[in-house]
Amino acid sequence: MFRLLIFAVIAAGIAEGAPVAKSLVRIEATFQEPTYKAPWNPGEVSGGVGAGFVISGNRIMTNAHVVSNAKFLTVSKEGDPRPYPAKVLYVAHDCDLAVLTVEEPGFFKGTDALEFGGIPEIESTVSVYGYPIGGSRLSVTQGIVSRIDFQTYSHSGMDSHLTIQIDAAINPGNSGGPVLQGGKVVGVAFQGYSGDVAQNVGYMIPTPVAKRFLKDIGDGHYDRYVDLALSYKALFNPAARRALGLKDNDRGVLVGSVYEGGSSEGIVKPGDVLMAIDGLPISSDATIPMDKDSVQLAEVVERKFKGDTVTLDVLRDSKPLQLQIPLNGPWPFTLHGNAYDEDPRFILFAGLLFQPVDQNWMTEYQPDDLRLRYMFDFFIEDKIYREHPEIIVLSGILADPVNAYAADFRNGILDEINGRKILKLADAAEEFAKPAEYYVIKMAGSGRPIVLERKAVEDARQRILSRYGVTKEQNL
């Protein structure tokens, strides 16, 4: 099974081919992806191929999605048929990058570490190296830089970073391969569109993102991107500008929400107008001048690290104010992002399967249930997390006499067990572990409670485990 993101190949035979061969590696991964519908099972095994390149310090850079959920990894060099077992040193799911190494001495002998360049000019030519579909040897494609903008990184599905669009034709297997210009890495090929959506649109991760990743792991730990955790909106409307006390110089964006648990909480207020970030003037379309170009104001924060500070010039009630925001953490909610390298969490009790809802769960189950969709979609906006830090759903029922009348409760949200409000999966495990005559389970919304008698639960336990081949009753 191929699960690498689509990437490009055209004809090879570019002059840069020869030296790069000493830096390029082919990565083969064996994945085991868990299934949320039978979370006690280890999951299906599949394989995939991606590319990587040698960087300083005997390391190999590739995409996070090339190595995510991998149980076994090998890398091979050009001109050396041997696959070498490799291991992941750091993985950044929020920017789709990973660093690997090979422990076997001698692997890096004869390889050249590539150096990073800057952001290539629009319309300049770049070369993409990798192992895309259509053959097993190194392939080179060439294209020009089409666009430089923020894009969602589909690996996590919730993070946006600076991205460079190139016009090379695209096939799967280029993922993690270097994009070169003048012998230096200017990007890491990572995603594109399939041919029926758009043609000649491929994306690479630019060097500011790659360099930031390498700097972040410099202390031996990946801290993730820091985030202001606020929303803002362009301010074009002349009446709105005057009402907020803005001059007609086309500056300023309006803060809509400041998210709880984020860096700006308690410092920035909804209704504030952001005028400048670290001294760079913010245009009314939320861009700032940077690197001779205009980029989204978030780019300032994108290049910072945990513990750094950002300075915001704001207009509050028409009065100028300078705010210092200590960047103490990432975007505070992970619910809507794809998760990797994690075993599904669950509790199986009396044949009732309880699971915390996250993006992986939603992707697999695709539920229609309105309340469930509401709690997931509006988790942040409507502060669902205050009452339900984890949305725990009764996602499945292993039919047995003990739960014969529980079928109507499927897709219900767990609210209380024996009078205790359930905030996290561990709370439920605790309540189920307590000896009680009855386990009275209340779901969100109206409805009768699910009542389970202890003796019935105990009698059913082994029966359910053996009948359904369940090897594990919980993973908290």
Next chain:
Amino acid sequence: MIVRILPLFLALCLPAAAGVIPQPKNKPDPASKILSVVRVNATSQVYDFVRPWAKKPPVTKRGLGTLLEGGRLLVTAELVANHTFIELEKAATAEKSSAEVERVDYECNLAILKPADPAFLEGMKPFALDSGARVGDRATILQLEPNGEIAQTLGTVTSISVGGYPLDNMGLLLFRLSAPMQQRDGSFTLPAVRDGKLLGLLMRYDARSQTADIISTPVIAHFLKEAAKPSYGGFARAGLAFASTRDPQLRRYIGLNEAGGVYVTEVMKGGAAEKAGLKKADVILAVDGHAVDQDGNYEDPGWGRIAFSHLSNTIFHPGDTVPFRVFREGNILEIPVKLEARDRSKIISESYVVDRAPRYVILGGVVFMELSRPYLQEWGGEWMKNAPQRLVFLDAFQNELPKDRGKIVFISQILPTPDTLGYDELDNLVVARVNGKEIRCLDDVVTAAKSPVDGFQKIELDEDPGLIFLDAAAIEANRDVLMRKYSLPALQRL
């Protein structure tokens, strides 16, 4: 979008059921033809909830009006919903008369028509109402051939149960008939008869499963009785939801040793049950002396085992007091519940808006509306997935909103004008305040807009972007331009 037009395929019936329906004779004999039905041609025009100042193109539907005792001509409410013109036509002679709606109730989907010519129905023979049927009984659906002859389709009653009526999804007694009907004459409102009596009024037909849903005679009788009163009281609701007590573990946990009973899961705020003192987790054992089984059914002398809600909403009328026998924490209580019909003015998001225009207010191109289900249904059959999700959720969970929430006022769209520059991407946003005043209905928007803050209309939203400003003087000056450019007949309709 208000009227769900159900495809109805009318049918030819081979052998006639027993009954008083005269068979067509070889020699035309108008006097002996069935004189209990007339053709009803109803032209209606639905409001466009996306452009609430406009109506959609007119549609004409045909059905049969059924004459009942007292000279009352009965049709489904759907047939005449949003009507602009109603015409009656005698089958045999094609004699016509226009008609008015004398009484209509969209909850039970019934209407009484009154011909403009009082003599129009004279000489016709009214139907009496049937008083009991069982699953397996046969009934005949009547249709009219284009030439005025009666066509009959024999069907079998396959279920008698309380089910959802189309417009309000209110649970009322419903018959289901299995009958292989053919489409004829575009009709969709037809009588079903048995032994010369009216068993009910057909309101929808599913051609694939060949089943017809029929408004039952008890519902018709209730409607007629209410319609005869000076003040129409409608159908009462007990105002509670319940679950089955089949689960023996639940029965043991609550200590319920009595047979049957249903577990109350929800008592609606301000409803009859709440006022009477019923509580969540009560078990209803009997209603008006009829034992309620574990699924909520009782044995009706006429119609067999049906849901007890039939007692509270159809057998009894608003204002009646019905005794509920209730099991609560080991005790048996008798609780009298004084029934009342729902006060539609207190509904946050109405499930139907018929015969009246949707309300709106336009402020400088910003279109304000009150949330209702017909607005969401403009997104088509998959509206629950495709309509703006916050509004779908607010509509679905409106019972969980604070009782004094008022209407949900939202900005449905923003018409691009120089005054709304930069706002054109905004739509379907719930409004919290205008000029600092809380908004609980559209009238609040009008009042609040009279007091701009520092020359601006300040609109605060419950969601991003949080704040919208309009120049109060500019939008006032540009009123005529806005109306002309977008062909708006008025900037508000309340």
